[in-house]
Amino acid sequence: MTVSKTATSPGPRTARAGGPPGGGYGRSLLAQDRRFGYALIAPVLIVLLAITAYPLVYNVWNSFHHDNLLIPYLRGFSGLTNYKELFTNDQFLPALVHTVGFTVVSVAIETVIGLSLAVALNKRFRGRGIVRAAIFIPWAVPTVVSAELWRSMFDPQQGFVNYLLSSLHLPLAHTTWLDGTWTAWTAILIADAWRNTPFVAIVLLAGLQAIPSDIYEAARIDGASAWRTFRKITLPLLKPALMVALIFRTLQSFLVFDVVYIMTSGGPGTATNVLAYLDWKAFLVATDFGYGGAVSVALVAFALIIAGIYTRVFRIEQPA
Amino acid sequence: MKLWPGNGRRQALAVASACAVAALGVAACGSSSGGGSGTSAGKQVAASAKQTIVFATQGLGGEGTATKAAVAAFEKIHPNIKVQILSLSPTSDVALEQLQHYFIAGSATPDVITTDVTWPATFARSGWLDNLSSLHPDTTAFFAGQVATGQFNGGTYAMPWFINAEGLYYRTDLVKTPPTSVSQLVSDARTAMARDKSLKEGLAFEGAEYEGAVTAFQSMGAQISLKDLSNIATPANTTALNFMSSAIHSYKIAPSAVTGWEESNVQAAWLSGQTPFALNWPYIYQLSESKTGGKAAYPAVAGKTGWVPFPSATPQSSLGGDDLAINARSTHKAAAWEFIQYLDSASAQDTRAINAGDPPSLKSAYNSALYAAAPYYKQEQAVYNVVVPRPVTPVYPSISSQLQTMISSVLSGQSPAAAALKGAAPTVQQLYQTASTG
Numbered sequence: 001m002t003v004s005k006t007a008t009s010p011g012p013r014t015a016r017a018g019g020p021p022g023g024g025y026g027r028s029l030l031a032q033d034r035r036f037g038y039a040l041i042a043p044v045l046i047v048l049l050a051i052t053a054y055p056l057v058y059n060v061w062n063s064f065h066h067d068n069l070l071i072p073y074l075r076g077f078s079g080l081t082n083y084k085e086l087f088t089n090d091q092f093l094p095a096l097v098h099t100v101g102f103t104v105v106s107v108a109i110e111t112v113i114g115l116s117l118a119v120a121l122n123k124r125f126r127g128r129g130i131v132r133a134a135i136f137i138p139w140a141v142p143t144v145v146s147a148e149l150w151r152s153m154f155d156p157q158q159g160f161v162n163y164l165l166s167s168l169h170l171p172l173a174h175t176t177w178l179d180g181t182w183t184a185w186t187a188i189l190i191a192d193a194w195r196n197t198p199f200v201a202i203v204l205l206a207g208l209q210a211i212p213s214d215i216y217e218a219a220r221i222d223g224a225s226a227w228r229t230f231r232k233i234t235l236p237l238l239k240p241a242l243m244v245a246l247i248f249r250t251l252q253s254f255l256v257f258d259v260v261y262i263m264t265s266g267g268p269g270t271a272t273n274v275l276a277y278l279d280w281k282a283f284l285v286a287t288d289f290g291y292g293g294a295v296s297v298a299l300v301a302f303a304l305i306i307a308g309i310y311t312r313v314f315r316i317e318q319p320a
Numbered sequence: 321m322k323l324w325p326g327n328g329r330r331q332a333l334a335v336a337s338a339c340a341v342a343a344l345g346v347a348a349c350g351s352s353s354g355g356g357s358g359t360s361a362g363k364q365v366a367a368s369a370k371q372t373i374v375f376a377t378q379g380l381g382g383e384g385t386a387t388k389a390a391v392a393a394f395e396k397i398h399p400n401i402k403v404q405i406l407s408l409s410p411t412s413d414v415a416l417e418q419l420q421h422y423f424i425a426g427s428a429t430p431d432v433i434t435t436d437v438t439w440p441a442t443f444a445r446s447g448w449l450d451n452l453s454s455l456h457p458d459t460t461a462f463f464a465g466q467v468a469t470g471q472f473n474g475g476t477y478a479m480p481w482f483i484n485a486e487g488l489y490y491r492t493d494l495v496k497t498p499p500t501s502v503s504q505l506v507s508d509a510r511t512a513m514a515r516d517k518s519l520k521e522g523l524a525f526e527g528a529e530y531e532g533a534v535t536a537f538q539s540m541g542a543q544i545s546l547k548d549l550s551n552i553a554t555p556a557n558t559t560a561l562n563f564m565s566s567a568i569h570s571y572k573i574a575p576s577a578v579t580g581w582e583e584s585n586v587q588a589a590w591l592s593g594q595t596p597f598a599l600n601w602p603y604i605y606q607l608s609e610s611k612t613g614g615k616a617a618y619p620a621v622a623g624k625t626g627w628v629p630f631p632s633a634t635p636q637s638s639l640g641g642d643d644l645a646i647n648a649r650s651t652h653k654a655a656a657w658e659f660i661q662y663l664d665s666a667s668a669q670d671t672r673a674i675n676a677g678d679p680p681s682l683k684s685a686y687n688s689a690l691y692a693a694a695p696y697y698k699q700e701q702a703v704y705n706v707v708v709p710r711p712v713t714p715v716y717p718s719i720s721s722q723l724q725t726m727i728s729s730v731l732s733g734q735s736p737a738a739a740a741l742k743g744a745a746p747t748v749q750q751l752y753q754t755a756s757t758g
Binding site for chain 2 (some may be wrong): 072286
């Protein structure tokens with residue numbers, strides 16, 4: 001492969017032997033280091049080019065063409081037709097609204113609960129190891145499995161949710177959850193939060209453990225209240241971990257597909273149709289690579305915007 | 321028992337989620353390569369020559385055993401032809417992908433393929449199937465509705481193998497005679513529910529947003545064959561869609577839970593004896609009468625099961641099932657045709673029906689030999705006589721997707737039937753037109 005070739009040919013030793021003495025020596029060392037560095041990242045670059053850059057370029061190309069496998073005679077350059085389609089049909093904009101709404105609500109829920117879990121799990125108590133392990137189990141369950149599980153739990157006749165509600169004499173015990181716009185969204189949000197909150201908790205717990213305990217001791221000696229300690233010490237020092245969790249969860253929520261696919265198929269009607277589901281339909285049901293490409297490009301654009309906003313908000317300093 | 325495309329959603333997820341979780345990845349899943357040219361490649365081997373043909377088919381368990389037995393019997397009659405079975409995924413959607421990969425690659429094998437009734441049009445349009453018209457197949461020997469699924473642009477590209485159709489199950493102990501009209505169905509269901517408090521509902525059907533909702537819609541009288549697609553906002557379709565919704569919301573014979581039900585849920589409701597009526601496929605018949613350890617496996621319904629076409633104004637039944645076709649690039653077309661003719665013979669059809677429960681597509685296979693072994697086939701024929709295919713068109717997946725969304729929005733009460741049909745009609749018509757211009 002290309003990797004080994006680049007790694008061996010301009011080897012560091014040969015370059016050093018030919019390098020000029022004195023002042024120029026450092027610069028050539030630097031050049032060697034740089035070449036060696038590129039050689040080291042080459043494998044990753046190649047993989048990234050193959051799985052990210054190629055599909056991206058291919059998709060952008062697609063989005064400017066008519067390309068439906070089932071309508072082979074209608075192939076060729078289409079200009080902005082596919083993009084116009086996005087804004088003129090009755091599916092894309094509602095799906096966008098659904099996706100943004102889902103992202104905001106699910107990330108908010110998961111961050112708040114995940115943070116509380118992380119803080120609780122960071123305390124010393126008996127059986128902490130077991131509780132920590134238990135809380136992370138949902139995250140280890142594949143989404144397909146958890147979504148199927150929740151779908152059966154929300155079944156109005158045989159499901160656990162309605163059984164629990166009715167045995168506790170609570171309202172809503174006769175709800176057909178996945179058949180109403182708001183109840184379906186509630187079910188999806190619960191299923192999604194159950195699966196993904198542990199991820200937020202893991203990341204934040206790792207962040208909490210990295211905060212030195214002497215700062216807390218100092219705060220205690222100074223008589224700071226628990227809330228004040230949390231706001232002035234924990235939160236600021238947790239910022240990097242929080243940002244990692246937020247970026248991951250926001251982008252993943254924005255691309256949500258499997259929960260929706262399994263629990264509601266975008267229904268009732270199109271009430272829970274989200275962008276990734278729309279994209280899947282365009283590609284694999286309609287085999288319309290042109291329109292599907294346009295949806296994908298839009299998804300990428302939104303994802304970049306989200307990432308951009310986060311880097312701005314958290315003001316990450318780029319390491320030199 | 322092989323069901324049908326709707327079942328593939330979970331497995332399809334493996335592929336689909338890989339694509340959609342990362343939006344970027346989506347394009348990597350598809351290749352824009354078109355179909356083969358359709359012109360026959362390579363020299364043809366005569367039927368009498370010593371040769372091996374490859375038969376791609378689905379089916380495990382009883383179906384797989386039956387296929388092996390049929391192959392052995394065929395090889396006995398034709399000692400020079402060896403048939404190698406290529407097992408496709410039991411999940412329809414995955415099997416479809418597997419076949420498409422062979423075709424897109426331009427492979428000369430498999431020579432003979434099993435195809436779901438909704439695929440031949442797509443395959444034929446892509447030039448992947450051999451036109452069998454020159455062999456003058458006797459299409460009148462089969463149920464007419466299924467023959468239509470193998471026709472494309474006036475040619476015959478696939479022959480029926482076994483049939484699958486959706487009909488109305490009724491409990492013979494609760495309903496003396498099967499209803500002959502929709503209003504009678506409603507009153508029968510209500511009477512049964514009032515009399516027998518152990519019944520949880522009066523009618524079970526597939527109402528989840530998936531392919532099953534479309535077949536239920538069609539089985540309840542919707543006219544959605546190819547010729548109807550230019551305008552689906554018709555009185556007949558409004559009536560059918562209205563009934564689906566009214567059954568839940570105004571007649572209250574179907575629970576609102578049916579909006580999430582697939583055929584497995586309907587099956588569970590029927591077999592447990594909680595409903596006097598259920599709309600489902602023929603495999604339920606076999607299950608209802610099945611025995612474990614000499615006793616009825618499902619005592620609630622054993623010996624009390626009847627099956628008729630849904631009693632809409634003009635009763636009809638949505639068609640499923642499998643066809644047989646020959647790869648356009650096969651070099652063993654003569655032997656392949658011999659094999660198809662064998663599988664479609666009355667004796668082979670009967671053997672498969674008895675051993676694997678696959679209802680014959682050949683009308684003459686419904687004979688005394690079959691009834692002696694499995695009496696319920698006698699009643700099933702009434703349903704198969706009125707089968708109608710779903711639209712035979714390459715864009716069917718998109719049309720189905722439109723219909724699913726429309727049905728779901730009506731069943732959930734988001735929009736009235738007439739308005740929903742009017743809303744979906746232009747899109748369906750546009751899809752239909754795009755497909756027919758090519």
